[in-house]
Amino acid sequence: MTAAPELATPTLASPDLLRSVFRRHAAGVAVITARGPEGPVGFTATSLTSVSAEPPMLSFGIGLGASAWPAIARADHVGVHILGEHQQELAALFARSGADRFGAPTVWHDGPEGVPVLDGVQAWLVARVVTRVPAGDHRIVLAEVLLGDASGPGRPLLYHQGRFTALRD
Secondary structure: OOOOOOOOOOOOOOHHHHHHHHHHHOOOOOOEEEEEOEEEEEEEEEEOOOEOOOOOEEEEEEEEOOOOHHHHHHHEEEEEOOOEEEHHHHHHHHHHHOOOOOOOOHHHHHHHOOEEOOOOOOOOOOOOEEEEEEEEEEEEEEEEEEEEEOOOOOEEEEEEEEEEEEOOO
């Protein structure tokens, strides 16, 4: 039998503890888009999850204070974009509060169901919102995938230790 390694004293649950732990969790980077009453909206998300294969469903979280939340709260359809390692600036732009996310240099077009679709991403999906589940100061959006394209170039962009990064071989 081997000796157990020394463990640090546990910390009580708090927002800071959760942030600290999840900074250590490498996550893929996506941009979620929707059509709002004032035009297109979008935000960077690392909470994207595949939920079901049959029917194809996904989920993502969004804070109630996010500028995109009012549009996402009313949207029937959303766009989900998987970013490549060459898109760190795009990820940062969609994460920045108050930024003109759909102005230059962002290249996008109106896609199916009127959803803004970003060009040059690794993959994109258009999904129909099924429900929004309350989860503390966030909502978990469940959506059924309708169509998409997974033929984009490059390797995935990751978020780790508070910054965007790429896979290493």
